[in-house]
Amino acid sequence: MVYTFRQLSVMFFVLTIMGCSSLGYPDKGHGGMAESFQDISMDEYQFSPVMPDEPLGPEHGLRFDWQLAKLQLDALIAEGARWCFPAAVVQALEKQNRIARELEGGLIIDAANDLVIQRKRLNELEQQLDYVLSEISCTPPADITSLRSDLETVSNIYELLNIDNQFAVNSAEINPKYMGHLAEAAFILRGQPSLSLVITGHSDITGDPIHNNKLAQDRAEQVRRYLNIFGIAQARITTESVGDALPLFEGNSEATRLSNRRVSIEVLDVNSSRP
Numbered sequence: 552m553v554y555t556f557r558q559l560s561v562m563f564f565v566l567t568i569m570g571c572s573s574l575g576y577p578d579k580g581h582g583g584m585a586e587s588f589q590d591i592s593m594d595e596y597q598f599s600p601v602m603p604d605e606p607l608g609p610e611h612g613l614r615f616d617w618q619l620a621k622l623q624l625d626a627l628i629a630e631g632a633r634w635c636f637p638a639a640v641v642q643a644l645e646k647q648n649r650i651a652r653e654l655e656g657g658l659i660i661d662a663a664n665d666l667v668i669q670r671k672r673l674n675e676l677e678q679q680l681d682y683v684l685s686e687i688s689c690t691p692p693a694d695i696t697s698l699r700s701d702l703e704t705v706s707n708i709y710e711l712l713n714i715d716n717q718f719a720v721n722s723a724e725i726n727p728k729y730m731g732h733l734a735e736a737a738f739i740l741r742g743q744p745s746l747s748l749v750i751t752g753h754s755d756i757t758g759d760p761i762h763n764n765k766l767a768q769d770r771a772e773q774v775r776r777y778l779n780i781f782g783i784a785q786a787r788i789t790t791e792s793v794g795d796a797l798p799l800f801e802g803n804s805e806a807t808r809l810s811n812r813r814v815s816i817e818v819l820d821v822n823s824s825r826p
Contacts, residue, residue, distance in 0.1 A: 571686055578672070610659050616666050617650055623673050631689030632680050637698060638705045638746065638820050639676050644668065660801040663763040667797065672817075704743060705818050711736040712748070716774075717809050723769035725777060733774065737781030748783075749817040750774050752792045753799070755808035766791035774814050 584739040624643055633640045646669050653662040683689065692698050708793055711732045718724065725733070740746060754768030771790035 564692075567626065573633060573804065590770050609658075610662075613662050613666060614654055617654060617662070617669075619674075620650075620666065620669050620673060621647060622675070623670075627673065627676055627680060630680060631684065632695055633674060634691055635680060635683050635689035636820055637702060638818055639679075639803035641702050641705065642817065643672060643676065646672070654682065661799070664797050664799070665699075701743075704739060708739055708743075708746070709737050709816070709818050711739075712818070718770055718812040720808075720812070721766065721771045723766065726771060731779065732818050733777050734781050737778055740778075740787075741782050745820055747787045747819050748778070748789070748818060750788060750790045751799065751815045751817075753797045753811060753813050753815065754788070755811040756795045756798070756803060757808065758795075766790050767794050772814075773777060774816075 556671070624647060626638075628640060646665060650662050650665045653665065654660075662773065680689075715726070715732060715826075717726065717729075719726075740748075750771040751789045752769070752771035754763040756763075756764070756769045768790065771792060775785070775788045775790050778788060798807075799813065800807045800810050
């Protein structure tokens with residue numbers, strides 16, 4: 552359907568030769584999840600793979616990968632993903648914009664980790680869209696205003712679930728502040744039965760990989776347990792673990808380890824469940 556990796560690479564090369572690789576993604580505070588959807592074109596997110604008069608470095612490979620992900624997301628949007636899976640698209644836009652800011656700020660490891668997550672997310676979205684388009688066509692809804700309101704809700708839920716979610720050392724116990732965010736997110740989710748969650752558990756780098764993977768899974772399961780208590784059906788929640796494989800930040804300082812003891816949560820449409 553959309554494009555193979557080889558086709559995307561060729562497209563990127565052609566665009567570069569034609570001089571279409573300018574820098575111009577939204578400033579901080581603009582281009583948020585629901586805001587992005589008002590103008591879903593990715594033109595404003597262009598990021599130069601090689602800055603003028605800049606010596607080549609390892610970060611340029613990541614900029615190339617960012618551009619390939621952008622082209623893949625562009626293609627998915629053009630095929631109708633924004634109408635079939637709007638929540639997934641706006642979160643992909645948010646992630647793409649975040650990676651661009653990380654690259655500009657020199658946060659190379661952070662950008663690399665987020666690109667791994669983004670490419671996985673886009674490949675899953677491509678599979679889902681292929682399946683749906685084999686059965687139906689995706690068209691804009693009659694009520695765009697209502698759609699934008701729904702996306703604002705998704706954005707709010709996403710932010711509540713992905714903040715203040717750190718854990719103590721070697722523990723799956725949820726801190727009280729995050730418990731409050733879970734309760735607030737669950738209250739909103741009870742009125743949005745079309746939304747489901749994917750909870751991914753993470754650990755810091757202390758401990759052996761087997762232990763870290765189990766600990767990260769326990770953290771994801773603990774979050775699901777409390778969401779169940781707050782009224783969200785277990786069938787709406789999927790859990791998984793990546794152990795210490797995808798840290799939020801690189802390093803071994805106490806502050807870094809705290810940030811990496813976490814869960815990350817995606818908000819999905821029920822009909823866009825992972826294949």
